[in-house]
Amino acid sequence: MAKALQFPIIDLSSPDRISTARSIRQACLDCGFFYLMNHGIDDELVQSVFQESRNFFSLPVEEKMNLARKEHRGYTPLYAENLDPSSSSKGDSKESFYIGPLESISTCDLNQWPSEEALPCWRSTMECYYEKVLHVGKRLISLIALALNLDEDFFEKVGAINPPYAFLRLLRYPGELGISSEEIYGASAHSDYGMVTILASDGVSGLQVCREKFKQPRVWEDVHHINGTFIVNIGDAMERWTNCLFGSTLHRVMPTGRERYSMPFFVDPNPDCVVECLKTCCSESSPPRFPPIRGGDYLEEKLRITYASAL
Numbered sequence: 001m002a003k004a005l006q007f008p009i010i011d012l013s014s015p016d017r018i019s020t021a022r023s024i025r026q027a028c029l030d031c032g033f034f035y036l037m038n039h040g041i042d043d044e045l046v047q048s049v050f051q052e053s054r055n056f057f058s059l060p061v062e063e064k065m066n067l068a069r070k071e072h073r074g075y076t077p078l079y080a081e082n083l084d085p086s087s088s089s090k091g092d093s094k095e096s097f098y099i100g101p102l103e104s105i106s107t108c109d110l111n112q113w114p115s116e117e118a119l120p121c122w123r124s125t126m127e128c129y130y131e132k133v134l135h136v137g138k139r140l141i142s143l144i145a146l147a148l149n150l151d152e153d154f155f156e157k158v159g160a161i162n163p164p165y166a167f168l169r170l171l172r173y174p175g176e177l178g179i180s181s182e183e184i185y186g187a188s189a190h191s192d193y194g195m196v197t198i199l200a201s202d203g204v205s206g207l208q209v210c211r212e213k214f215k216q217p218r219v220w221e222d223v224h225h226i227n228g229t230f231i232v233n234i235g236d237a238m239e240r241w242t243n244c245l246f247g248s249t250l251h252r253v254m255p256t257g258r259e260r261y262s263m264p265f266f267v268d269p270n271p272d273c274v275v276e277c278l279k280t281c282c283s284e285s286s287p288p289r290f291p292p293i294r295g296g297d298y299l300e301e302k303l304r305i306t307y308a309s310a311l
């Protein structure tokens with residue numbers, strides 16, 4: 001049995017930004033995960049996105065495959081991804097749908113959308129949620145900049161979020177899994193690749209975190225759902241910027257026998273932005289641990305490994 005874990009709760013509506021930034025800093029130093037409350041997105045909207053997600057995943061598989069993933073947008077079937085190729089050769093037992101930058105943000109819309117006949121409110125619901133959660137992401141990133149003793153618009157100035165490069169991913173983990181000789185994960189152990197991830201889940205358990213990724217054996221702790229909050233975690237780009245001061249924490253989703261829906265929103269750095277160690281996070285005794293890298297190059301390489309290794 002995994003131990004249960006309680007992350008700090010950050011109140012996004014607090015007028016005291018300095019104190020909020022201080023709490024975020026502590027959460028990022030401790031484990032890189034926290035709950036976000038009073039984020040300003042109505043639960044009614046979140047529930048309608050879950051409902052539209054259920055509507056999509058219950059379409060016949062041929063119809064879903066008409067929207068098969070291209071340019072990182074669209075549908076990926078069960079077992080098509082493997083987030084930790086070292087732990088299992090079979091892919092992860094989840095299906096997903098990715099929505100990238102919208103027409104209003106990006107010069108070209110590469111998204112794929114289900115037909116209006118099949119799912120009339122789908123696109124407008126997803127676009128509405130995407131815009132709102134992106135706004136939350138931008139507010140969080142300016143608080144993270146403050147938490148790093150930087151100007152609050154630091155990540156804008158270095159081109160990380162203008163234009164923003166964020167992906168909403170709808171996930172469905174089936175309840176029933178067939179018999180397999182290998183251990184099957186809903187999502188195998190990984191850290192997220194971008195700056196920050198904002199996760200909504202339907203409350204079904206399964207998400208686990210390993211707070212010390214370099215320690216063996218790994219200790220996994222259950223993450224509880226708190227109604228009305230998002231779970232936020234730091235991704236690899238932020239780990240590289242901060243020279244591991246803010247670590248990207250390993251997490252995974254274990255099958256529990258119950259169907260589960262979740263929707264992570266990944267705020268990745270703009271592909272042209274160079275992610276390099278912040279001056280405030282290195283010194284002679286603590287030199288940069290990673291070379292500078294274009295955000296796009298890092299993401300492409302991680303996605304290539306994720307999809308290449310699944311059967």
Ligand SMILES: O=C(O)CCC(=O)C(=O)O
Pocket residue numbers: 169171187192199201207251252253262263264
């Ligand atoms: O489904 C979840 O709760 C987490 C999913 C996740 O970690 C991911 O997609 O990166």
Ligand SMILES: [Fe+2]
Pocket residue numbers: 190191192251264
């Ligand atoms: Fe993740």
